[in-house]
Structure formats: structure tokens, C-alpha cells
Amino acid sequence: DGGITQSPKYLFRKEGQNVTLSCEQNLNHDAMYWYRQDPGQGLRLIYYSQIVNDFQKGDIAEGYSVSREKKESFPLTVTSAQKNPTAFYLCASAQTPTYEQYFGPGTRLTVT
């Protein structure tokens, strides 16, 4: 089955620890995205990547980092510098030229 996988579904961390969220796609899409979703707010873009080894900051990149070493993979690291990391994180991919986005099931991160 083609799609986007995110793991784990739930993640718990102590404050001050870095944590990496996984995102893998087998859709052969060029573009990949990371969003954060908080209650009552729309999705906010953290980082996006149009091609391998290149990525751009979104609106709320502070405290996050990414890598794009392979077309299929776009992991997100939430660093200890992120002031309010508890949220629902969604990964998406899209293929040119239509740019129709497809989403993974999400990872709910809780930091205490």
C-alpha cells in the first residue's frame, strides 16, 4: 500500500530532551512537509523540503530541525529549545505539478 507512515503514534518525553519524529513515504513524492496542530488553531508549517538535501523554514521553525537525506524520509527533531513542544505533529507529502497533499496519521508528542 502506498502512503505516509509516522512513528510512533504517541511519544512522551521529559523537558530538556531532544526527540525525533519519523516520517516515511513510498509515494515517490518530491515535496515533504511538517506541520504542528494545536487545539483551536489551524495547521502551522514547521519545515518543508522540495528536493533531497534541501529544506526551508516555515512559519514556526524555531526549536525544530529536519534533514532530507533520502527522498522517502523527512525526520523532524524537536529540540529542548522549543518552548512549548506538546502538540500533534503531522507529516505530509505532495507531488508536482498538482501539489495535492497527502498526510500521515500524525504523532502526538507530550513533554512534561
Place this chain on the structure above:
Amino acid sequence: KQEVTQIPAALSVPEGENLVLNCSFTDSAIYNLQWFRQDPGKGLTSLLLIQSSQREQTSGRLNASLDKSSGRSTLYIAASQPGDSATYLCAANTGNQFYFGTGTSLTVIP
């Protein structure tokens, strides 16, 4: 910066009713507009994608329209069913980035 607004924030209708969800955007220079459905605690499921050159798209009981000049899109759901209960989000694509509204939470009452 593109801003996307969805009205109403919540909607409750009896089963069988036809309904319209609204999405407005401030910058008409969009590449496409996409409608999604999100169930609680889940990812987003794509419903319809309208390219900037198109006026509408249809899939089953769903019809989405796009009016770039007025910065508006509507999602029409015909003969609503309890299984349609979910949050519906629209996203305007400027080419590099997608800008999302906060969604309309729909409840269809049996």
C-alpha cells in the same frame, strides 16, 4: 502573508440535509485549493483539489467550487449522513506553502 478563514467554526445539522462550508483567503494568487476531512486524533484525508484554472470539482456527494477573484471556496455536501461528522479544513497553496484554515466541525444528527 496568506490568511485563510473558515466559517462557521461549528455546524450541527439533521441527517439528510444539504449543507455548505465556506473558506475564504486573502491572496488570490493561489496555485490550488484543497479540502480535507479530519477525524478526531487522526491525520487529514484529502477530499477535493481544485487547481487555480478550475472552477469546481466533484466527488460523489461532495462538490467544491473556487472563485479566485473573490477569494472564496465552498464545499457542498449533499444528503448529509452521520458518517460525515468530522472537521473539514481548507488549504490554499501558494506554490511553496500551504495555508490552512482552522476548520469547520460538522455534526450530522441521526
